[in-house]
Amino acid sequence: MRAVPISLDLQVVAEIDRRLSTVSAEHAVRIPWAIESGSRAWGFPSPDSDFDCRFVFIRSRDHYVSLWPSRDVIETPLDSTFDVNGWDLAKTVRLIVKGNATAIEWLRSPIIYTGDADFRDGLLSLADAVVERSAIGRHYLHVAKQQRTGPATLKRFFYVLRPAAALRWLETHPADAVPPMDLQTLLAEGDVDGDVRDAASELITRKARTRELGGGTPPAVLERFVTTELERAERFETMAPANDPIRTRALADEYFRSQLG
Known part of the structure; x- marks a missing residue:
C-alpha cells in the first residue's frame, strides 16, 4: 500500500524510494513498512521541514540466531x-512492549511510502494486546515536560501541544492505548472544545506559511x-501495570516468530 499526498515534492519522494x-538490497532485508514521521505526519509542517522517513525492516531467520547479529538500526546519510x-x-x-509510543506512532502515520497492510494490522493488534496505557501516558507526559524546559518558541509549543492532545485522547478513550498520530485527529477525537480546535488550526496555518515560527506567546486557550x-496526566506516574508480563512476552515472541521467513 502507498499513501503519499500530491503536495509532497515528487523528486524528494523518488529519492526516499531509492534509499529504501x-x-x-545492500543489507538483505525486507521492509514491510516505511512511513513519514515528524511534523509532516503530525499535521503541522513548515515550508522548510525536512523529511523524516522511518521504516521497519526484517532480516532472515538465520540472522536472529547468529552469535554475531548486525545492528538493529539502519541509517542513510543525513542532510538538510x-x-x-x-x-x-x-x-x-x-x-x-515497553510502551514506546514512537514505535506505535509509525503504524498510524497518514503518509506511507510503502507498506504491507497485513503487517501493519498485525503489529497494531499486538500493540493493542500488550501495551500498558500507563506507559503510553508517561511517554507523552515526559515528552511534553521535556519540551517545556527548552526555550519558549511557538515552534516548540507544537511539541508540547501534540503530547497534551494525545493525553486528552487517552482520557476520553479509556479502553484504548494506541492514539492517532496527527494533531488534528487527536483534537477531533479527544472531545476538545471548539475554541481549542480553532486556535490550534489557526496556529497550524501560521506554521505552514512561516519558515521559522519563532518567538511569541501561544494563544491563552491552548496554554490552559x-x-x-x-x-x-500526572496520574500515569503512579499507575500500576495491568497486563501479565509473562503473557505479554509470550504474545510478543509468537508475533515476532510469525514474521520471520
Whole structure:
C-alpha cells in the first residue's frame, strides 16, 4: 500500500524510494513498512521541514540466531532534506512492549511510502494486546515536560501541544492505548472544545506559511489546555501495570516468530 499526498515534492519522494530500495538490497532485508514521521505526519509542517522517513525492516531467520547479529538500526546519510532510518522488527517489538509510543506512532502515520497492510494490522493488534496505557501516558507526559524546559518558541509549543492532545485522547478513550498520530485527529477525537480546535488550526496555518515560527506567546486557550491535560496526566506516574508480563512476552515472541521467513 502507498499513501503519499500530491503536495509532497515528487523528486524528494523518488529519492526516499531509492534509499529504501538501496537499503533493502545492500543489507538483505525486507521492509514491510516505511512511513513519514515528524511534523509532516503530525499535521503541522513548515515550508522548510525536512523529511523524516522511518521504516521497519526484517532480516532472515538465520540472522536472529547468529552469535554475531548486525545492528538493529539502519541509517542513510543525513542532510538538510532527508532523515531516513529504520529499526529492526525485533527492536520495534521490544519497544512497543515497553510502551514506546514512537514505535506505535509509525503504524498510524497518514503518509506511507510503502507498506504491507497485513503487517501493519498485525503489529497494531499486538500493540493493542500488550501495551500498558500507563506507559503510553508517561511517554507523552515526559515528552511534553521535556519540551517545556527548552526555550519558549511557538515552534516548540507544537511539541508540547501534540503530547497534551494525545493525553486528552487517552482520557476520553479509556479502553484504548494506541492514539492517532496527527494533531488534528487527536483534537477531533479527544472531545476538545471548539475554541481549542480553532486556535490550534489557526496556529497550524501560521506554521505552514512561516519558515521559522519563532518567538511569541501561544494563544491563552491552548496554554490552559496544555496545563490542564499535563496536570491530569500526572496520574500515569503512579499507575500500576495491568497486563501479565509473562503473557505479554509470550504474545510478543509468537508475533515476532510469525514474521520471520
